[in-house]
Amino acid sequence: MKKTLSYITPVLFLILGCGILWFFEYYLKDNIDTVDVVVAKENIPFKGKISDGDIEIKKVRRDNAISGGYNSSDTKLIVDKYAAIDIKKGTQIYPSLIDSYDLIPNEKEGEFIAPIPDSWLFAVPGSLRKSFVADFYVIPDKEQAMLRAIVQESTQHSEKEEGKPVKTDKTIDNELLSNKEPVLKDVRVASVKDRSNKEVKENTEVKDAATGVISNLEIIANGETLTKLRDYTEQGYKIYVVYKYERSNEGDKS
Template sequence: MKPKTKVTLGILTFVTAAAFTPVYDLFIKDKIDSVEVVVVKPGKDIQKNEQLLESMFVIERRDKKDIVKDVIYPEDLPTIIGYDSSQLMVGNSIVSKKMIDYDNLIPDSAEGEAIRPLMSDMIFAQPGSLRRKDTIDIYLVDNALIEQDAEDITDGVRAETVKNLLKEPVLKDVKVVYVKDSSNREVTNDIGEEKTTTKTSERLNATGTISDLEVILNEEDFQKLMKEVIENDKKL
C-alpha cells in the first residue's frame, strides 16, 4: 500500500472515530442502556383504589439499572386500563404490576356480564363485614318460611335461622363491585382513631349499615335471580 494511501486511510479512520463518538454518546448509548416503560404522568399522583385511565400515564425511556420488577412496558399499558391502583402511585414513577389491583371488577361484555343491583328488599341477610371486591355465594330463602319464623328472628337467633333455611347456593363466586348504605354511600372499613392491626379486625368497624349491593352477573344469572325473587317469592 502506498504511503499516501495509508495516510489517507488513517485520517479517514480518525475522522470517522471522532464523528462517531458524539453520535454514540448522544443516541446509541442511551438506547443500549435504556428501555421504554410506562410512567405515571409527571405532576399526577394516582390515589389508592383510583381507577386507572390511559391519560394518567406516559411512555418514557429509563435506564435499565432503574427498572423495577414486573415493570409495565408500552405494549402492556392497555391491559391495566380500567383496573384500580393497589397503592399510591406518585408522578414520574415507573409502573409495575404490583401497583395494580387485578381483582376482576370489570364486567366481561363478551360473556354478557354487567354490574347488576341487588336491592335491600331482595336481600334477607348478608354479613356485616361484606366489602367491595369480595367474592360471595348467593343462596335462596323461601319468603313464606321467613314470615312463618318472623317472630323468632332476632339478632340472637338470626344466624341460626339462616343456617336452617339455606341449602345449596344458587350462584357461586359472584364478584361484589359496591356495598352501599341506605344513602347510596359506599360502606367501607372505619378504623377511626384506633389503629387496628389486621384486615379482619378492620372489617368489624363499618362506615354504615349495608343496604344494597352491586355485583357482576351475566344476563342469564341475573334473570335467574329475578325470577326467584319476583315470581317464586324468594329472598337472597
C-alpha cells in the same frame, strides 16, 4: 518531535471526541433521565386476557412516563388479568386499563351490572365488599322469622327493621346454612354502597370498622341469573348472601 506531536494531538482529540459522542449516542442517551415502563406489545382487545407476549418493557423519558403507570417490576400485576378497554399497541399500561377483579360486564356474554333490591335480601355480611365473590342461598318464607330472631340474638348490631336485610358474620352463616346448597355460586360483587350511595370500604382510622352500613348491593349478572333470583323471590323466598373469598389487592396500585 514537537512537530509530530502538533499533528498527532489534534487527531487524538478528534478520535476522543468521536468516541465520547459515539458512547453518548449509543449508551448514555437512552439511559439519562429515562424510566422503564410497561407497554402493550400487541393490540389487546377489551376483556382480553393479558399474557407475557402481550406486553414489553420500554425506556421512555421521565417526562413522558404516565403517572402511576406500571414499571418492569409490576408485570406480575398485569399478566393473567383482563383488559378494561381496547388497548392499542404501544400504549403505556396503568391500573385503570386493567380489570384486575373482572368487574366489567362482558356484554358479548350478556352480562350487566344488576342492583339487588333490599326487598329480595334476607341477610348480607357486614364485611362484604366490592370485588368479593359470593354464593347466594334462598330462605323460604316459613324459615325467615325464626332465622331473623337467631341472627338478631347473635349479633351486637342486629337490624331491627323487619323489612331490612340482617347483617351476619361467617360463624352465623356456617351454622344456619350448613344443610343448604346455594342457588347461585361465584357471584361477582360489583359494588356495595351505603344509603348515601357511597362505596362501603374498610375504615382506615377505626380497626374492624367500615365507612358505612351496606344498603345497596350490585352484582355482575346476566338475564338467566336475574330471572332465577326473581323467580325465587316471587315465590316468597329471600336471598341469603355469603361471600366465599376476598379478592387480592395486588392488582390495585391506585
